[in-house]
Every structure is written in C-alpha cells, then in structure tokens.
Amino acid sequence: MTLDAVLSRIDEDLPQATDRLIQLLKIQSISTDPAYKAECDRAADWLVEDLRSLGVDAGKRATPGHPMVVGHHGGEGRHLMFYGHYDVQPVDPLNLWDRDPFDPQIEDTPNGKVIRGRGASDDKGQLMTFVEACRAWKAVHGTLPGHLTFFFEGEEESGSPSLVPFLKENADELRADVALICDTGLFGDDTPAIVTMLRGLLGEELTITGPSKDLHSGLYGGPSINPVRVLSRIIAGLHDDTGRITVPGFYDGVPELPGQLRSQWDNLNFDHSAFLGGVGLSTPAGEQDRTPLEMLWSRPTCEVNGIWGGYQGDGFKTVLPAQAHAKISFRLVGTQDPHEIRKNFRKMVEDQLPPDCSVEWKAHGASPASQMSIENPAFDLARHALSPEWPKPAAYIGGGGSIPIAGYFKSILDTDSMLIGFAKADDQIHSPNEKYDLSSFHRGIRSWARVLDALTR
Amino acid sequence: MTLDAVLSRIDEDLPQATDRLIQLLKIQSISTDPAYKAECDRAADWLVEDLRSLGVDAGKRATPGHPMVVGHHGGEGRHLMFYGHYDVQPVDPLNLWDRDPFDPQIEDTPNGKVIRGRGASDDKGQLMTFVEACRAWKAVHGTLPGHLTFFFEGEEESGSPSLVPFLKENADELRADVALICDTGLFGDDTPAIVTMLRGLLGEELTITGPSKDLHSGLYGGPSINPVRVLSRIIAGLHDDTGRITVPGFYDGVPELPGQLRSQWDNLNFDHSAFLGGVGLSTPAGEQDRTPLEMLWSRPTCEVNGIWGGYQGDGFKTVLPAQAHAKISFRLVGTQDPHEIRKNFRKMVEDQLPPDCSVEWKAHGASPASQMSIENPAFDLARHALSPEWPKPAAYIGGGGSIPIAGYFKSILDTDSMLIGFAKADDQIHSPNEKYDLSSFHRGIRSWARVLDALTR
Numbered sequence: 001m002t003l004d005a006v007l008s009r010i011d012e013d014l015p016q017a018t019d020r021l022i023q024l025l026k027i028q029s030i031s032t033d034p035a036y037k038a039e040c041d042r043a044a045d046w047l048v049e050d051l052r053s054l055g056v057d058a059g060k061r062a063t064p065g066h067p068m069v070v071g072h073h074g075g076e077g078r079h080l081m082f083y084g085h086y087d088v089q090p091v092d093p094l095n096l097w098d099r100d101p102f103d104p105q106i107e108d109t110p111n112g113k114v115i116r117g118r119g120a121s122d123d124k125g126q127l128m129t130f131v132e133a134c135r136a137w138k139a140v141h142g143t144l145p146g147h148l149t150f151f152f153e154g155e156e157e158s159g160s161p162s163l164v165p166f167l168k169e170n171a172d173e174l175r176a177d178v179a180l181i182c183d184t185g186l187f188g189d190d191t192p193a194i195v196t197m198l199r200g201l202l203g204e205e206l207t208i209t210g211p212s213k214d215l216h217s218g219l220y221g222g223p224s225i226n227p228v229r230v231l232s233r234i235i236a237g238l239h240d241d242t243g244r245i246t247v248p249g250f251y252d253g254v255p256e257l258p259g260q261l262r263s264q265w266d267n268l269n270f271d272h273s274a275f276l277g278g279v280g281l282s283t284p285a286g287e288q289d290r291t292p293l294e295m296l297w298s299r300p301t302c303e304v305n306g307i308w309g310g311y312q313g314d315g316f317k318t319v320l321p322a323q324a325h326a327k328i329s330f331r332l333v334g335t336q337d338p339h340e341i342r343k344n345f346r347k348m349v350e351d352q353l354p355p356d357c358s359v360e361w362k363a364h365g366a367s368p369a370s371q372m373s374i375e376n377p378a379f380d381l382a383r384h385a386l387s388p389e390w391p392k393p394a395a396y397i398g399g400g401g402s403i404p405i406a407g408y409f410k411s412i413l414d415t416d417s418m419l420i421g422f423a424k425a426d427d428q429i430h431s432p433n434e435k436y437d438l439s440s441f442h443r444g445i446r447s448w449a450r451v452l453d454a455l456t457r
Numbered sequence: 458m459t460l461d462a463v464l465s466r467i468d469e470d471l472p473q474a475t476d477r478l479i480q481l482l483k484i485q486s487i488s489t490d491p492a493y494k495a496e497c498d499r500a501a502d503w504l505v506e507d508l509r510s511l512g513v514d515a516g517k518r519a520t521p522g523h524p525m526v527v528g529h530h531g532g533e534g535r536h537l538m539f540y541g542h543y544d545v546q547p548v549d550p551l552n553l554w555d556r557d558p559f560d561p562q563i564e565d566t567p568n569g570k571v572i573r574g575r576g577a578s579d580d581k582g583q584l585m586t587f588v589e590a591c592r593a594w595k596a597v598h599g600t601l602p603g604h605l606t607f608f609f610e611g612e613e614e615s616g617s618p619s620l621v622p623f624l625k626e627n628a629d630e631l632r633a634d635v636a637l638i639c640d641t642g643l644f645g646d647d648t649p650a651i652v653t654m655l656r657g658l659l660g661e662e663l664t665i666t667g668p669s670k671d672l673h674s675g676l677y678g679g680p681s682i683n684p685v686r687v688l689s690r691i692i693a694g695l696h697d698d699t700g701r702i703t704v705p706g707f708y709d710g711v712p713e714l715p716g717q718l719r720s721q722w723d724n725l726n727f728d729h730s731a732f733l734g735g736v737g738l739s740t741p742a743g744e745q746d747r748t749p750l751e752m753l754w755s756r757p758t759c760e761v762n763g764i765w766g767g768y769q770g771d772g773f774k775t776v777l778p779a780q781a782h783a784k785i786s787f788r789l790v791g792t793q794d795p796h797e798i799r800k801n802f803r804k805m806v807e808d809q810l811p812p813d814c815s816v817e818w819k820a821h822g823a824s825p826a827s828q829m830s831i832e833n834p835a836f837d838l839a840r841h842a843l844s845p846e847w848p849k850p851a852a853y854i855g856g857g858g859s860i861p862i863a864g865y866f867k868s869i870l871d872t873d874s875m876l877i878g879f880a881k882a883d884d885q886i887h888s889p890n891e892k893y894d895l896s897s898f899h900r901g902i903r904s905w906a907r908v909l910d911a912l913t914r
Contacts, residue, residue, distance in 0.1 A: 199675065203773045212737030217760045218656060218858025221788055222752030223733060223741040228761040229696070235686060236693035276680060276813075280669030283812040284680040295679030303674045304685040305776050306767035311784060316660045316821040318786055318858075319762050327768060329775055331678055355740040356733075364773040401675025401775075 203364025297398020754855020
C-alpha cells in the first residue's frame with residue numbers, strides 16, 4: 001500500500017518536520033505592524049524555497065501589501081488548490097507569555113507535547129501539515145500526486161486587503177476543482193471536521209435622536225420623549241417570545257437542515273452543557289424548537305453588540321438623553337439576502353418610531369452565508385479518508401462565525417472549499433501562549449496524506 | 458397707605474439697590490472650588506454687615522464648610538424665615554462669557570436692561586430682592602415689620618453638605634411659621650408663581666450579567682443569552698402602551714390634582730408647543746390622559762438616564778457582551794414612598810430575569826416629593842399680595858425637579874415653605890453670561906414688600 005508507506009515516512013520524519021515548523025515560527029511575520037514588513041517577506045521567501053524543494057514551481061508575487069506565495073505542480077485528475085496564511089497576530093501583551101513567542105519550543109504538558117509560539121496553530125502549524133504531507137509523498141513516490149496549486153497569503157490577520165484583487169487578477173491561474181483550507185479546528189479533540197457551512201454577517205449601527213439636546217429629567221421628564229426608551233422597545237421587539245426574529249421576511253432563504261447533516265450532527269453528541277458552562281451559562285437561549293448546534297451553525301441570529309446613550313460615569317446625572325445608539329448584527333444562513341434584510345430591518349425600525357424621533361444609519365458590512373456544495377464528490381471522499389486517522393469518524397459541521405475566504409473562492413474562482421483543520425479549542429490563537437498540539441501536527445500531516453490519496457486517485 | 462410709601466421708596470432707591478447688588482456680585486464666592494474659600498467668607502461678612510445696617514441681629518456662623526449667615530429681628534405675629542444662598546456656580550468656560558463674570562454691569566438688551574454677572578440671578582440678585590424690600594420698609598417705618606429670621610447659606614451650589622446638621626443643631630432658633638425661599642422663577646415672564654409641589658427622585662443603577670466574559674457573537678451567538686437584549690426587554694416593559702409605569706404599586710400615593718390647582722393651571726395657558734418646540738419636540742410623550750403641565754409637575758415619571766454595554770467605538774466588533782448597564786430614575790409625586798418603589802422595582806426586574814442572568818444594584822438616592830400645605834393661610838395671602846404687582850395674577854405651580862431645601866425645612870423644622878422667585882427662563886443660570894432682568898430685580902423687591910405687608914399685618 002503506497003499510502004501506508006507515506007504514513008510511515010511521516011512518522012519517521014516527524015522530528016525533522018517539527019524542526020522545519022520551528023524555523024518558520026521564528027520568523028516574526030506580524031502582518032498588521034509595518035515594522036515587521038521584512039519579516040513577512042522573509043516568511044514568504046522561506047515558503048517559496050521549501051515548495052521548490054518539493055519540485056513545485058513556486059514564486060513570490062507582489063501585492064500592494066505583503067506578498068502572496070503561489071506554486072503549481074502539474075498533473076492529471078482533480079485540481080486541488082491548497083490555502084493557508086503565513087502571517088501571524090501581534091504578540092502583545094508580551095508579559096503574559098511564558099516564553100519568547102518567536103523562540104518556539106516543544107513543551108511537555110499534562111495533555112501531551114505541544115509546540116508553543118506565535119503562529120504555531122494559526123496558521124503556520126496548520127499550513128505546514130499540508131506541506132509535510134506532500135514532502136512525505138514525494139519521498140516515497142519521487143513526485144507529488146495529481147494536480148496541485150499552493151496559495152499562501154500574508155495578510156489574513158490584517159483583513160486580507162490584497163486578496164480579492166489578487167484573486168480577480170489571477171482567477172484563471174488559481175481556479176481549481178476544490179480548495180483545501182487549513183485554518184479551522186477539530187470538533188472536540190477526537191473528531192476531524194469538514195466545515196460545510198459558515199454564517200454570513202450583516203452589521204448595522206443606528207442612532208435614534210429625540211430632543212435637540214440633552215435635557216434635565218426634572219424639567220422635561222414626562223412630556224419629552226426619551227430615545228433610550230424608544231431604542232429599548234425596538235430591541236425588545238426584535239425577537240418574539242419563542243426566540244424567533246421578527247424582521248419581516250427574515251426567514252426567507254433559511255433552509256431546514258438536510259437529513260444527512262442532522263444525523264451527523266446528532267452523532268456528534270455535542271455537549272452543550274460543557275460548551276455553555278465554559279462561559280458561565282447553562283440554558284440554550286436561542287429559538288426554542290432548535291438544538292444548540294442548530295442555533296450555532298444553521299440558524300440565523302440577531303444580536304446587540306453594543307448600546308449606549310446618556311450618562312455612563314460614576315454617580316448619577318438626571319439627564320434625559322438626546323440620543324441613543326446601538327450596534328446590531330445578524331448572523332445569516334442559507335441564502336438569506338443581507339441587502340434585503342438590511343432594507344426590511346431599517347423599514348421595521350422606522351415604522352416603529354414615535355413622533356419627534358428620527359434615526360440615522362451606518363452600514364457595517366453585509367456578507368451572505370457560505371454553503372459548500374457537499375454534492376461535490378470530493379467532500380465524501382475526504383470525509384471517509386479522514387475518519388481512519390482519528391478516534392472518531394469525520395463529520396460535516398457548521399461554523400457560527402464568518403470565514404470570508406471560502407466565499408471569495410466561490411464567487412471569484414467558482415471553486416468550492418473544504419475547510420479541514422486540526423486546531424483545538426485551547427490553542428490560544430490570537431492570545432498569549434499560543435500552541436499547537438504535537439498530535440495535531442502529526443495527525444494533521446497524516447490526515448492530509450490520506451485526503452491527497454483519496455482525492456488524487 | 459404705608460405700603461404705597463414703601464413701594465415709592467423702592468422705586469426711588471433702585472439705582473442704589475442695584476449698586477449694592479453689584480458690590481455683592483463682585484465677590485467671587487464660588488463654593489465648590491477651595492481656592493475661593495476666602496471669597497465665600499467675604500460674601501458672608503458683607504451680608505452680615507448689610508443686615509446689621511437694617512437693625513438685624515446678624516452673625517456669621519461657622520460650619521465645616523462655608524459659613525451660614527443668620528439674623529433675627531424680633532417682633533409680633535407670624536414668624537417668617539427668609540432663605541437664600543450667597544454662593545455661586547463656577548464660571549468656566551470663561552471664554553464663552555461676553556464680559557468678566559465678576560465685573561458685573563447693567564447692560565441694555567433688546568428685552569430691556571439686565572444685570573449681567575455670575576450670581577446675578579442665582580441667587581444673589583434674588584436674595585437681595587428680599588433684603589432691599591426690608592431696607593425700604595425700614596426707611597419708611599423706621600423699623601422692620603413683624604418677626605423675621607434671615608438664613609443665608611454658602612454651599613447651595615456644592616450640595617449643601619453642612620445644611621442638614623446645621624438645621625438640626627439650630628432647629629429651635631430657625632423654626633418659623635413659614636419659610637420664604639427665593640430661588641425659583643416666574644411662570645413665563647408675566648406671572649408670579651408660588652411653587653407648591655416639587656417632585657421627588659429615586660435613582661437606581663443596575664448591571665445585568667449573562668456570560669462570564671464577552672463572547673464572540675459568531676462562536677456563541679444563538680444559544681448564549683445577551684444581557685443587552687435582556688435589559689432592553691426590561692426597560693421596554695417599564696411603561697405600558699398608554700405611558701403608565703408598570704412597577705407594581707407604583708401609583709400608590711399619587712393624588713389627583715385638587716380642583717383649585719387644576720383650574721389655576723388651566724388658567725396659565727401653558728404653551729406646551731413652545732416649551733417642547735424649544736428642544737426640538739412637538740408631541741407630549743407622557744401618560745396619554747394627562748395634560749403636559751400634569752406630566753411635568755404632578756405626575757411621576759420613569760426615565761432611563763444612561764445605558765451602556767458591549768462595543769461603542771468606531772467600526773464594528775462582533776462581541777456578545779457579558780454585561781449591560783443602565784441608570785434609571787423615577788420622579789415621584791404626592792406621598793409615593795421611594796423605598797417601597799425601590800423594593801418593588803428591584804423585585805419586578807429580578808422576576809423577569811431569564812436563566813443564567815443576574816443583576817447587581819447600586820442605589821442613587823431616594824427623596825420623596827415635597828407638597829406644601831397650601832391650607833396654611835399664608836399661601837393665599839401671599840398669592841393675593843403678589844398679583845397686583847404683575848401683568849398676570851399669581852399662581853400656584855409645580856416644579857418638575859427637586860429642591861431639597863423645602864423638604865428639609867419641613868422634616869427638620871416642621872416649617873412650610875413658600876418658593877417665590879423672579880428668575881426668567883433665559884437667565885442662563887449655571888451657564889456663561891448669567892443675567893437678571895432689572896425688571897425682575899425691581900418688581901421682585903416690590904413683590905416682597907407686598908408679601909411682607911400681607912403676612913405681617
């Protein structure tokens with residue numbers, strides 16, 4: 001079995017693979033801070049050189065920001081494009097780190113060995129799982145499998161300003177049959193996961209104005225409208241008593257969960273008590289007739305992310321505020337149309353305004369949900385290939401947040417994405433003491449070998 | 458007619474009275490700023506000397522803060538105690554003044570002559586209306602009328618910290634049949650007013666906590682409770698659709714307006730369109746079945762004075778906040794019991810909390826409403842005495858805000874207060890360019906001569 005040979009090679013080479021990752025982690029490629037521009041460049045160079053050592057036709061491609069790394073390996077069959085990012089988050093507050101974030105090491109912990117350092121999990125460690133799988137493949141077979149494109153970005157942690165223009169300019173070169181994105185996590189510690197749905201996001205900010213200036217609540221309280229009360233009524237009316245959102249037409253395009261996914265999700269035995277208990281909660285607070293996983297992954301939400309108005313300092317001030325403000329966002333699923341919802345939401349609010357009140361709006365982004373085409377046979381091939389590597393079989397899961405890259409690959413390249421990653425919930429990404437379990441790294445490499453085998457056969 | 462002689466004397470002496478007020482205004486008696494302590498002392502000395510020139514047995518009385526000025530004139534009949542305050546507000550921002558606030562002058566304006574300077578209206582000008590009425594009386598009659606006590610405070614603009622202890626220690630000395638407080642305004646420009654009801658104030662601050670920390674609204678939104686939404690629902694439920702407050706037992710002790718007051722208030726022809734129009738409003742927003750004057754003076758309110766939670770900065774942050782905060786106050790009337798209302802309000806909120814939410818409270822003061830005993834015949838005597846001096850007859854009015862002094866006189870001295878003042882709405886008290894109309898000063902002095910005559914007969 002050629003796959004077995006590749007897996008054995010991965011096992012033997014793990015110490016060297018770890019050393020290579022540590023080399024990459026030592027490069028201080030913080031993308032948001034212009035002081036680290038040269039380090040970002042150096043990380044890109046390092047990756048170009050490493051890909052070339054695998055026989056990949058790789059190069060650094062300039063952008064107005066940090067460079068892209070693009071590499072090709074021609075071949076037959078399904079065209080796979082692999083995406084990761086080589087930039088990392090800033091490291092402050094530095095005093096909360098137990099070690100130099102850019103002097104990474106293997107550490108023994110009660111839960112096993114971990115690689116500790118900035119970017120160990122997000123995303124250099126994850127990116128290298130794929131590269132190391134390719135390296136082992138080449139060592140055994142003398143060449144890489146199938147038709148591969150490597151695409152590494154250096155601006156993911158700073159909003160990816162160059163990504164969309166780059167994708168548009170190079171669409172023909174980057175288009176593939178399926179994109180493999182390694183920037184997500186396991187489900188629990190034992191279940192490999194393919195994210196097949198990501199919620200979209202619509203952000204709105206509103207300011208309700210009543211009186212022309214702040215008033216004294218003794219001199220004006222009674223006949224004068226209070227915009228904080230008006231705003232509170234509007235927010236209170238955004239959900240009915242069963243937790244459903246009341247914006248007209250809001251549920252247009254919200255699909256019921258397909259039976260196949262429902263049974264997979266049920267099999268996950270999601271421990272919502274532990275999930276909520278971790279943040280001091282116990283009772284699922286969303287739509288009454290939905291499971292907690294549905295609430296998180298396949299149902300839309302409406303949240304108040306911020307509210308303010310009147311006096312917020314120490315003590316008391318009997319002000320009747322002239323204005324009240326809120327930032328409100330909607331997580332979207334299925335084919336919900338953010339622009340239609342924005343329109344209906346605004347109209348709903350405006351229709352509720354009492355006399356003497358006006359509202360001003362600020363739009364804060366509107367991205368639809370991503371739903372992967374799991375009818376693409378690559379999905380089930382990958383899922384079945386992943387399962388033998390882990391204690392529990394692989395599952396299609398959802399993601400409550402938004403990962404825009406999958407949407408861009410679909411809309412600009414017409415390429416479906418599979419999000420497969422091996423991070424754990426306690427990896428402390430974006431925080432001090434980031435780590436990647438050595439087992440995540442090792443099994444991650446082996447997982448990609450299995451997926452490569454299945455998808456390039 | 459002896460009153461006519463006194464009024465004539467007032468007219469003749471007006472230039473000298475104005476000069477004396479200007480002398481007093483030049484003393485920089487800002488009570489909140491320790492740098493002006495000696496100036497406060499100087500103002501008290503000035504008043505002691507001026508009272509002594511009227512034959513009053515006056516003295517400066519030390520307190521832990523600024524001194525009180527107390528003076529007595531023995532005599533027969535109704536014992537009248539006159540209250541005013543010699544301290545003034547700070548003057549910043551100084552650059553918004555058109556003149557030195559402590560170099561007051563008479564200015565010609567399109568609306569007539571005004572005395573411009575800090576304290577001209579609040580309260581040195583008003584305080585001196587009474588003193589000047591006494592001076593004219595003494596000039597004509599050789600002595601002051603009746604039994605008078607003068608009581609001037611120097612800490613009114615800094616929360617009167619020494620007042621209650623001083624009243625308690627000197628209750629027997631200060632107790633009178635009626636207190637005359639000159640620190641309020643006319644109703645409109647032409648109607649002298651006696652304030653007979655002042656609303657009380659109950660302040661509450663609450664913090665609702667849901668999750669143990671701020672959450673990512675993508676990763677937790679759906680099953681996780683949002684305390685801003687909980688708070689909004691609570692606030693939205695504090696009023697019913699007719700504007701009535703829903704706290705259980707809230708209207709216990711809210712009296713209907715006596716017929717005598719209702720007809721007086723109707724006669725005031727309160728222009729609520731102009732009142733609300735001045736702050737950009739048009740529609741009375743309080744209880745649906747009440748007149749705007751009732752909403753302001755004789756009906757209780759519940760207002761949100763401040764609200765905050767989550768992200769309030771520029772842009773957007775998809776946080777699901779751990780906490781939401783509000784400052785909420787109630788204006789109270791009649792015999793509403795602030796402590797009972799606090800208890801019922803807290804219970805009502807706590808009963809509405811969904812699972813996983815808790816509430817913390819901060820109490821911010823609880824003072825009941827003041828209702829003067831207008832059955833005391835001094836009230837109608839004063840009202841009838843005031844009327845001939847002004848274009849329109851005097852009226853009993855209410856006050857939406859709280860003036861604690863009247864409550865202290867009642868509770869500590871068992872003395873009813875009559876609040877009679879001649880300030881106008883555009884006097885800019887507490888603001889740059891404070892002024893007192895020369896007509897307010899002149900007619901105010903004449904008004905007190907008439908009231909003194911009526912009450913000491």
